[in-house]
Amino acid sequence: MATVHKPAGSALTGVLRSPSLPVILILAAMIVGVAALLPLVQSSGATSTAGDIRALEQAKTDWRARVRALELEVAGLGSLNRIEQEATQRLKMAPPKETHFIRIDVPAPEPRRLPSRYLPRTTEPEGSGSSVFETLFGWIPRP
Amino acid sequence: MGNRRGTVTWRIWTVITAISIGALVVTGRLVQLQIIDHQRYAAEARVTQVSEETISDRRGALLDRNGYPLAGSEDAFDVMVEKRAWDDSAEAAVAANTISGITGRNTDEILSIVDTAEIFEIAVARGLTYEQAQAVRELRLAGVRLFESSRRVYPEGNLAAQLLGFVGRDNVGLTGLEIDLEGILGGAKGTVTFERDGLGNRLALGESREVASQPGANVVLTIDRYIQRLAEKELDATIKKHEATGGTIIVVQPKSGEILAMASRPTADVTQPDLSDESKLALFRNRAVTDTYEPGSVFKLVTMATALDLGEVGPYTPWYDEGVYTANGYSIRNWDFSRNGDQSVTQILTKSLNTGAAWLANLARQERFYEYVDRFGFGKPTGVGLSGEAAGRMRTPENDPENWRPVDLATNSFGQGISATPLQIAMAVATIANDGKAMKPQIVKEIAYPGQRKAIQPEAAGQVIAAETARTLREMMGVVVDGISSAFLNVHGYKVGGKTGTANLVTESGVYKPDTYISSFVGVAPLDDPALAILVKIDEPKGVPWGTVVAAPAFGRIVQAALAYMKVPPTEGALVSGLQ
Numbered sequence: 001m002a003t004v005h006k007p008a009g010s011a012l013t014g015v016l017r018s019p020s021l022p023v024i025l026i027l028a029a030m031i032v033g034v035a036a037l038l039p040l041v042q043s044s045g046a047t048s049t050a051g052d053i054r055a056l057e058q059a060k061t062d063w064r065a066r067v068r069a070l071e072l073e074v075a076g077l078g079s080l081n082r083i084e085q086e087a088t089q090r091l092k093m094a095p096p097k098e099t100h101f102i103r104i105d106v107p108a109p110e111p112r113r114l115p116s117r118y119l120p121r122t123t124e125p126e127g128s129g130s131s132v133f134e135t136l137f138g139w140i141p142r143p
Numbered sequence: 144m145g146n147r148r149g150t151v152t153w154r155i156w157t158v159i160t161a162i163s164i165g166a167l168v169v170t171g172r173l174v175q176l177q178i179i180d181h182q183r184y185a186a187e188a189r190v191t192q193v194s195e196e197t198i199s200d201r202r203g204a205l206l207d208r209n210g211y212p213l214a215g216s217e218d219a220f221d222v223m224v225e226k227r228a229w230d231d232s233a234e235a236a237v238a239a240n241t242i243s244g245i246t247g248r249n250t251d252e253i254l255s256i257v258d259t260a261e262i263f264e265i266a267v268a269r270g271l272t273y274e275q276a277q278a279v280r281e282l283r284l285a286g287v288r289l290f291e292s293s294r295r296v297y298p299e300g301n302l303a304a305q306l307l308g309f310v311g312r313d314n315v316g317l318t319g320l321e322i323d324l325e326g327i328l329g330g331a332k333g334t335v336t337f338e339r340d341g342l343g344n345r346l347a348l349g350e351s352r353e354v355a356s357q358p359g360a361n362v363v364l365t366i367d368r369y370i371q372r373l374a375e376k377e378l379d380a381t382i383k384k385h386e387a388t389g390g391t392i393i394v395v396q397p398k399s400g401e402i403l404a405m406a407s408r409p410t411a412d413v414t415q416p417d418l419s420d421e422s423k424l425a426l427f428r429n430r431a432v433t434d435t436y437e438p439g440s441v442f443k444l445v446t447m448a449t450a451l452d453l454g455e456v457g458p459y460t461p462w463y464d465e466g467v468y469t470a471n472g473y474s475i476r477n478w479d480f481s482r483n484g485d486q487s488v489t490q491i492l493t494k495s496l497n498t499g500a501a502w503l504a505n506l507a508r509q510e511r512f513y514e515y516v517d518r519f520g521f522g523k524p525t526g527v528g529l530s531g532e533a534a535g536r537m538r539t540p541e542n543d544p545e546n547w548r549p550v551d552l553a554t555n556s557f558g559q560g561i562s563a564t565p566l567q568i569a570m571a572v573a574t575i576a577n578d579g580k581a582m583k584p585q586i587v588k589e590i591a592y593p594g595q596r597k598a599i600q601p602e603a604a605g606q607v608i609a610a611e612t613a614r615t616l617r618e619m620m621g622v623v624v625d626g627i628s629s630a631f632l633n634v635h636g637y638k639v640g641g642k643t644g645t646a647n648l649v650t651e652s653g654v655y656k657p658d659t660y661i662s663s664f665v666g667v668a669p670l671d672d673p674a675l676a677i678l679v680k681i682d683e684p685k686g687v688p689w690g691t692v693v694a695a696p697a698f699g700r701i702v703q704a705a706l707a708y709m710k711v712p713p714t715e716g717a718l719v720s721g722l723q
Contacts, residue, residue, distance in 0.1 A: 061291065065218035065273045068201070075212045075298035080372050 194345075195336045202293060202314055203328040203359030205307055205321075207368040208401075208588055212298050214307050214321070216314075219294035220276035222246065222268040224253075226260050228286020238284045239267075245278045246271060269312070270294050295321075297414050303371050305429040306405050306529075306586075309413040318427045319413075320362070320586070323530050327590055330359035363589035365401035370394055370705050374404040377679075377697040382408055385662075385684035385693050391431050393569040394701065395676045397667070399601040400573065400582025402527070403675075403705075405431050405566075432525075432532040435562035436680070439646025440478075440495045440690070441665045442558030445571060447492060448616055449515040450503040452579075452608040458619055460488045468498040471549040475501050478645070489619050492642060493626045497557045504556035512552060513539040518607045519571045520581065521563055527584040535563040558646060569678040572665040575617060576673035578610035621670045632695040634668065634702050636713030641666025641698065643690030648683060659683050664694035668702040669714050677701060 019027075076082065087093040176184060204215040222242060229235035239253040246268040253267045269292070271279065276289050295310050308319020315329065316322035333356030338349030345351075374392040382390055394404035411417075411426035418424070428434070450456045466482025468475040477483075477497050483490070491499030504512050516522070522537035538560065540547045554560040566584060574581040581604040590597045608616075620640025624632060632641075644663040647655040663680040667673040679694040679701075687693070 061218075062273070062277070065276075065291075068217045069273050072212070072215050072217050072296045072298060075215060076296075078211065079298045079300070080302075080368060081300055 192338055193336060193350075194339050195334055198333045198335055198353075198356050199293070199314060200330050200333070200356040200358035202295070202310070202330065203324075203591075204361045205324075205328070206361055206363045207366050207371070208364060208403075209367065210363065211368050213303060213364070213366070213368065214295060214297050216293045217296055218273065219269070219292050220271040220273075220279075221266045221290040221292050222271065222279055223264050223288050223290045224257050224267050225264050225286035225288075226257055226262070229257050234285075238287065241282055241284065242268065242279065242287070245275050266290070299368055299372075301410065301412055301414060302368060302375065303366055303405065304410050304413045305407055305427060305431075306366070307413060308427065309416045319429060320364075320529070323528060324362055324587070327362060328359040331357035333357070358593060360593070361591040362587055363591065365396075365399075365403065365585050365588045366405070367403045369708055370701075371404040371406065373701055373704050373708075375406040377701055378406050378408055381679070381681055381693065381697045385681060385686065387681045387684040387693075389430070389683075390681040391565040391678070392680070392697070392701070393431055393565055393678045394705065395569050395573045395584070397573040397576035397582070397673050397676045399585065400570070400604075401585045401588065401601065405429070405586075407431050428531065429529060431565045432527065432529045433564070435533050435535050435564050436661055437561065437646040437649055438558040438563050438568050439644040439661065439663065440497075440557055441568060441572075441642050441644035441663055442561070442563075443492060443495065443500045443556070444575060444616065444620070444642050444665070445516060445519055445521075446500045446503050446507075446512070446556040447488070447619065448519075448575065448608050448612060449507045449512055450488075451615055452515070452612040453507055453511060455506040456488045456503065458487065458489045458615060462486050462488060462491070462499060462502065464496060464498055466498065468501040468553060470501060470505075470553040473550040473553070475550075475553050489622055492619050493623050495557075495643065500556040501553035504552050509540060509549075509552050512556070513537070513541070515607070516555075516561075518581075518605065519574060520567055520604070521561065521571070525564075525566055525570055525584050527566060527586055529586065532566075533564050535561070535567055537561050558644065562649075565678055565680050568663075568665060568680075569676060572667060572678065573676035574607050575613050575620075576667040576676045577613075579606055579608035579613035580610075581605055581607045617667060617670055617673070620667065624666070627691055627695060631691050632699045634699050637668055637702065637706055637711075638670040638714045639666055639668040639699075639702055640670045641695070643695060645688055645690050660688035662688050662690045662693035664690045664698045666695075666698050666702070668706060669711065671714065674709060674711050675702060675705060 201218075202216040205213045207213055229238065235254060235257065236250070239250045239257075242248070242253055243250040248268045256265060256267050271289075279287070280289060293314050295314075297307070304319075306319055308321035308323075309317055310321050311317050316325045321328065333354045335351065335353045337351040338346045340346055374394055378390050378392045381387070389408045391407045392404065393402065393406075395402055407430040409426055411423065413427075416427070451458075456462075462485075464477075464481075464483040464486050466477060466480070475497055478495065481494075481496075483494065483496065486494070486496070486499065488499070488503075490496070491503065507515070516537060516539075522535055522539075522542075524532045524534050537555075538547050538551060551560050570581070570584055583602040583604045585599065585601060587599050589599060617640050620642060621638060623643075624639055624641050627643075632639075642665055644661075644665070646661045646663070648659040648661055650656050661680060661682055662684050663678065665676070665678050668675050668677070677698055679697045681693050681697075684693045
């Protein structure tokens with residue numbers, strides 16, 4: 001009994017070569033179904049991104065609020081009332097009972113000189129201007 | 144058969160007709176909705192689907208001349224509750240209790256606010272801090288959201304309270320500089336328009352449009368917080384010591400007209416303003432510019448300046464005091480009813496002789512006297528830019544010919560029958576300190592817009608008296624101070640000049656209140672090259688009312704501390720080696 005060997009792929013190839021109407025309709029339905037999902041995926045992604053943006057905006061607002069609160073907290077720490085409170089209560093300081101005014105008759109000292117490393121150089125360092133090659137080939141006349 | 148076909152045809156046509164009529168009705172309705180009434184329905188839909196919120200940026204800060212903030216803003220948060228989301232009373236009670244735990248507001252109060260609300264969403268707690276807001280947000284309560292707002296903070300407390308003023312709940316200035324500089328501090332409001340869902344939440348992909356808000360500019364004032372605090376402490380101490388009802392201290396830099404300190408009492412708490420009692424609103428008034436008073440003997444400086452500048456007298460011009468000066472049938476006497484005989488013009492100031500001042504005004508003649516008074520800035524606002532500034536009252540033959548009498552010239556010469564604001568008096572003294580050149584009083588030093596700074600330059604108001612006259616007058620003011628006991632006025636290291644004043648208090652009905660006085664002292668320091676012009680005015684002190692006793696000590700202490708703070712070198716002649 002002779003058998004006809006028919007490769008598995010040939011059936012699909014046959015269908016694709018001459019598709020029947022039901023197959024076309026099924027394929028079209030599948031394409032439409034997948035296509036219908038695309039806006040959903042896109043919308044979901046956009047919503048998610050919008051949520052992320054809003055969360056970041058919220059974080060930005062929070063940080064800004066925190067920075068401003070800290071700015072004013074620093075200002076409050078530097079207020080005269082607090083400075084006086086710290087001085088009198090923590091450091092046990094008190095206003096002076098006497099003021100001394102001293103007249104100094106000697107001339108004021110000259111302005112303190114800067115260390116030499118901060119001063120501009122007045123002379124070139126020794127050996128500057130002649131490299132090793134200049135020393136070696138210095139005998140060659142220049143053009 | 145043919146009959147049956149006819150019946151079917153008839154039925155079909157009936158159905159077709161019915162469908163056609165229905166389609167026509169629907170089409171007609173669509174035409175009405177989409178074309179004829181489109182605008183109306185579109186507008187109604189917009190109201191229900193689109194929200195518009197006003198957004199405001201940070202309000203500018205008020206800084207002192209060295210950049211220390213006197214008033215600033217920090218972000219605050221209001222807790223908003225959507226009424227519909229709290230329909231379930233049990234769940235609402237739990238949510239309200241949770242919010243109460245964070246905000247400190249009573250649970251019943253929160254529930255009551257939501258119950259009685261007639262709007263979609265209502266605030267149940269306002270002005271939450273950043274930490275409190277975070278705690279509320281993390282609860283994720285249904286129908287609860289946070290609305291970003293702003294809160295005014297005063298790092299120096301109530302320093303310069305009346306000058307600064309305060310803002311309302313909507314973050315708009317209501318008094319003081321907060322309202323005067325609203326256009327600068329407030330910035331520009333913006334709007335955000337967005338589509339919302341049925342619960343009122345913003346749609347993530349909905350249409351939205353935003354007009355950005357602009358932050359307010361920071362304003363740098365001429366006020367120095369150290370000198371302002373010094374003035375306020377001295378004012379409080381003096382009022383307490385003499386059981387006075389109030390007072391004012393103004394410190395001015397004569398060369399620029401910059402106001403370094405402006406303090407008045409009684410004052411109000413701007414950090415938590417109490418607006419429940421209408422009578423307390425008067426406490427927010429900046430009395431240094433809104434209230435007038437009879438300056439009394441300090442006005443003799445203006446009379447003396449006039450006579451000196453006109454060349455009618457010099458410091459040593461002799462004059463004979465008979466103890467009484469008659470003008471227009473009225474007798475003018477000295478404050479102590481004294482008769483002093485031979486005197487110099489300088490002694491008119493040192494002894495504060497009313498008769499001498501009347502004589503000087505008579506020498507100057509009325510037209511020229513009032514011309515100088517006008518040049519010193521009396522009878523008109525100084526133009527400092529603070530709202531509610533009074534002009535003061537000066538009756539002259541020109542502006543009130545029917546009521547002015549010759550005796551007015553005599554009484555005006557020693558500061559009676561006229562009214563002036565404390566700022567006008569302080570600026571007149573500053574003019575003498577600035578070699579006769581009047582400067583416009585200045586309270587704003589710089590405006591710092593985002594990315595741009597605008598410095599306000601000092602503005603000269605004119606040369607009132609000659610520089611030589613001003614220097615001579617300052618020397619005479621120095622002699623006045625030399626005559627004051629060191630128990631009342633003793634400034635180490637600096638030579639200062641000044642003039643006392645003790646005036647009767649005038650009631651609102653225009654009559655003098657018996658045994659009630661205003662004690663004052665005006666002075667300049669250092670005398671040779673003044674860095675400060677100061678007015679100290681104390682209202683209704685008990686006991687001895689003399690300006691020497693009441694006001695001069697406060698002047699001395701302010702000068703002593705302020706000049707050292709400003710690093711003004713001590714006057715050479717006043718220095719001695721060793722201990723002072």
